[in-house]
C-alpha cells in the first residue's frame with residue numbers, strides 16, 4: 001500500500017511538473033492597442049512581432065488599431081468591460097493626447113489595476129495628457145506632458161542587474177528619437193535607464209517598470225521613429241520588457 005501511495009505521489013508530481021513546463025512554454029497572449037496621431041503604427045507592430053520571433057519568444061498577437069490618426073478618440077474596444085480578458089499582457093502603443101473623459105479612461109485602467117499586465121510605449125505617455133484625473137499616469141508609472149527635439153541620446157542603465165537590462169551596452173545611443181521629459185516618477189516605479197536632456201542636463205527615465213494594483217508594467221518613452229523600431233538594442237530591451245510584464249514564469 002505504501003509503495004502504491006509513493007508511486008501515485010510521484011505520478012502526481014510528474015503530472016504537475018509537466019503541466020508547469022507546458023505553462024512556461026505556452027505562447028504569450030498579447031493584445032496590442034495601437035493607433036492615433038503621429039507615428040507609423042503598422043511598421044512598429046511588424047517590428048515588435050518580428051523582434052519577439054527572432055528571440056525565440058512564442059506569442060499570439062491580437063492587434064487592435066482603432067480611432068484614426070488624430071489626437072482624440074474613444075475607441076470601441078474599451079466599450080466591452082471584458083476587453084482585456086484572456087491576455088497575459090496588453091501593449092499600449094496608442095496616441096490620443098486630447099481624450100479626457102474620466103469614465104472612458106477608467107474603463108481602461110480598471111482592468112489593469114485588477115491585474116492585467118501592461119507595456120506602455122512612447123506616445124502612450126502623452127495619451128490622456130489633457131485629462132484631469134491621474135489614473136492613466138499612475139498606470140504608466142511616470143507623468144510626462146512634453147518632449148524635446150529628436151537626437152541620438154545616450155542611454156545609461158541604472159538597474160544593471162534587472163533581467164530586462166542584462167547585457168545592455170554601456171555606450172549605447174538611441175536611434176534618432178524624441179526625449180520625453182518626465183516631470184513625476186510615481187512611487188511604485190523602478191527606473192531601469194535614463195537619458196540626459198541636451199537642453200537642461202537633467203536625467204529622464206527612458207526604460208522603467210511599475211506596479212499598478214496587481215499589474216506589472218514595463219514602459220519606454222522611446223519609439224517615435226522607424227529607426228528606433230529598426231534598432232536591435234531597443235527591440236531586444238522592448239522584447240524583454242514584454243516578457244517581464246507578461247509574468248514571473250517568463251523571466
Ligand SMILES: [Zn+2]
Nearest residue numbers: 038123178224
Ligand atoms: Zn513621437
